[in-house]
Amino acid sequence: MRITTVLRRLLGVTKMFVEEVCFTVDGDLAVTVRPTWRLSRCGQCRRKAPRYDRRPVRRWRHLPWGRCSVDLLYEPWRVDCRTCGVRVEQVPWAERASRFTHDFEELAAYLAQITDQTQVHRLLGISWQTVGALVERVVARRIDPDRLSDLRRIGIDEFSYRKRHRYLTIVVDHDQRRVVWTGEGKSSETLVPFFELLGEERCEKIETVTIDLSAAFIKAVREGLPKAETIFDRFHVQRLASAAVDEVRRSIVRKLAIEPEQAKAVKGTRFILLKNPWNLSRRQRSKLAELQDTNRCLYRAYLLKETLAKALDYRQKWRARKALDEWLSWASRSKLKPFVKVARTIRKHREGILAYIKSRLTNGLVEGLNAKIRMIARRAYGFHSYQALAAMIVLTCGGIKLDPPLPTGS
Numbered sequence: 001m002r003i004t005t006v007l008r009r010l011l012g013v014t015k016m017f018v019e020e021v022c023f024t025v026d027g028d029l030a031v032t033v034r035p036t037w038r039l040s041r042c043g044q045c046r047r048k049a050p051r052y053d054r055r056p057v058r059r060w061r062h063l064p065w066g067r068c069s070v071d072l073l074y075e076p077w078r079v080d081c082r083t084c085g086v087r088v089e090q091v092p093w094a095e096r097a098s099r100f101t102h103d104f105e106e107l108a109a110y111l112a113q114i115t116d117q118t119q120v121h122r123l124l125g126i127s128w129q130t131v132g133a134l135v136e137r138v139v140a141r142r143i144d145p146d147r148l149s150d151l152r153r154i155g156i157d158e159f160s161y162r163k164r165h166r167y168l169t170i171v172v173d174h175d176q177r178r179v180v181w182t183g184e185g186k187s188s189e190t191l192v193p194f195f196e197l198l199g200e201e202r203c204e205k206i207e208t209v210t211i212d213l214s215a216a217f218i219k220a221v222r223e224g225l226p227k228a229e230t231i232f233d234r235f236h237v238q239r240l241a242s243a244a245v246d247e248v249r250r251s252i253v254r255k256l257a258i259e260p261e262q263a264k265a266v267k268g269t270r271f272i273l274l275k276n277p278w279n280l281s282r283r284q285r286s287k288l289a290e291l292q293d294t295n296r297c298l299y300r301a302y303l304l305k306e307t308l309a310k311a312l313d314y315r316q317k318w319r320a321r322k323a324l325d326e327w328l329s330w331a332s333r334s335k336l337k338p339f340v341k342v343a344r345t346i347r348k349h350r351e352g353i354l355a356y357i358k359s360r361l362t363n364g365l366v367e368g369l370n371a372k373i374r375m376i377a378r379r380a381y382g383f384h385s386y387q388a389l390a391a392m393i394v395l396t397c398g399g400i401k402l403d404p405p406l407p408t409g410s
């Protein structure tokens, strides 16, 4: 067998001939190659086009061989494309404007899915900026083009990054359990491009949307998906009650600053009040009981928080409705300002909150993905640009399955 044929097989790139191979001064392999096709193709539109002139030699990083890194070398033609004008030709082993072969990109993206940038840098010797750009290309290539075609139940949530100075909006498919879209910002306009991308027909197919109680999302959904049922995420609703308990506690602490005995009873109760009762230790439970005697206001706030959670636990809608209505009238008369306010919000969104009872849909999936995304953000893949972070989110949470270009071991 000729050495060039062996090399071609080892490189594993189709539609490519090997012409020559040599070692560089650094001891790495430089393999001169060329496409097998006779007619060149436009790098932009991929249509065949007449050759125009030849460019100086270019290098593409390929998968390493043992301890050698491997570069493919080729002098690409420029073509005179009828639609695009003079463009560099397309090569079978790499994407336009990439300095890496497809295989190298797939391997880097696979590693980016499973490990942090330090490891990727160590294994492949590329910086996080490079990984970011590379991931964007792989995502564009590998994303499921049908991901938007059968959307029925979606969840919308926001995600903050860069120390909460920037936001992005995430849309998930509850049925496929994956991220299908991301947008920069968290206003009602953020979602407009998503609805436009879906188009009227697919928008009408969406049956339910889970969102938090943000006015921006409520407005966007009402305008973009007028036929869909809105379900308010129960955990966001419960979080309102938790925040109210905390507010009551803080105002009492402020008032009690002059009465040290009572202040002592309230102090250190924050986590007890916010925790689920079944998670309390015996000591915490006795502290709570003590609170019941010493501070009725705060204990009432605690009961309000717990009762709201119970109302949402009901499986039958009429039971939940009854419980929620009772809760609302109790909270409104509770003389606890933060709860009066929460009651007003809940009353306003009552139907959307009760819609949860039947579907049991929450933004838990989005929240779970949020935790995953937070982990990705911590991996610090140069998330100074929204694009890089969005691509990374889709790569890891968008259901993209990559097969690393390595022996399968079978």
Ligand SMILES: [Zn+2]
Residues within 6 Å of the ligand: 042, 043, 044, 045, 046, 047, 081, 082, 083, 084, 085, 087
């Ligand atoms: Zn073209």
